[in-house]
Amino acid sequence: MARADHGPQLLALPYDLVWATTWTDEANEWIAPVLGLPELPVVDWPQPRSAVRDGVHWKTRRLVEWAGGRDFAWVDDEVSDADTAWIGAAHPGRALVHRVDARLGLRDGDFTALAAWADPARSG
Template sequence: MSRRGERGYGAAVTSAERPLLFLDVDGPLIPFGSSSAHAETAPADTSTSAERGNPLLQRLDPGVGARLTALGCRLVWATTWVEEANEVVAPLVGLPDLPVVQWPDSGVEEGPRGLHWKTRPLVEWADGRPFIWVDDEISAMDRQWVAAGHPGPSLLHHVDPSKGLLAADFSALAEWLRAVAP
């Protein structure tokens, strides 16, 4: 789904500014729908104790890491899994260790009603650089807040949490990247 109305769509980015891609785990990588989609390809015999403790990890697509890497973005974990994303998820999807957004402690200044608690820290982390945020909890308020407070191009891409990242999602991400960072 194209976001031609997103702030910065179509604005060229210099080659030194490789866009960031903030990536959530639950929903985009681990879909909440049927578990049959990726269960056949999950490496059951090499699972760690952490993996055996979370049966949802069988829903991970082991090829998604290569597809994400092929986008050419600087990948960053933006998930409550924090460091466990590198320890548990990354090896199962074919990603190296990635930087991890460290979330602020509770008691941080609240934003407008409906603003996701991740939005402000992600904009701060991006620090004006172009970014994509892939999550299943993005709202219109998040889009408004980013458009008003982030000077660079941005794409807030909502993923259907029952299906996870699909070919259509990768097409939308690639289309935005071609327009922003040809």
């Protein structure tokens, strides 16, 4: 569930935040204020949206293209091991594919995992 303290928690992470949601620009209008986030950039999705291929989510290829070789963390409720494997094979940078339960939303453990991944020295 979205909580007002999620915005400050997300902003405290060492990431450039971007909406990678099907809400597109509406995320800035409807979700950002609830979370306490400023307006964020949005990943543009291809139209029409392609179906899942080989178990890989339709967003995956576009996110790798958008990242352009940069390290990135992707938090989503629809990602799978197939997405992680595909990104590992196709993306030259580091990538974290982090699944959250849509019924629960972001939890403390998710923020801990995101912070640890951003700073490998912390996790080792």
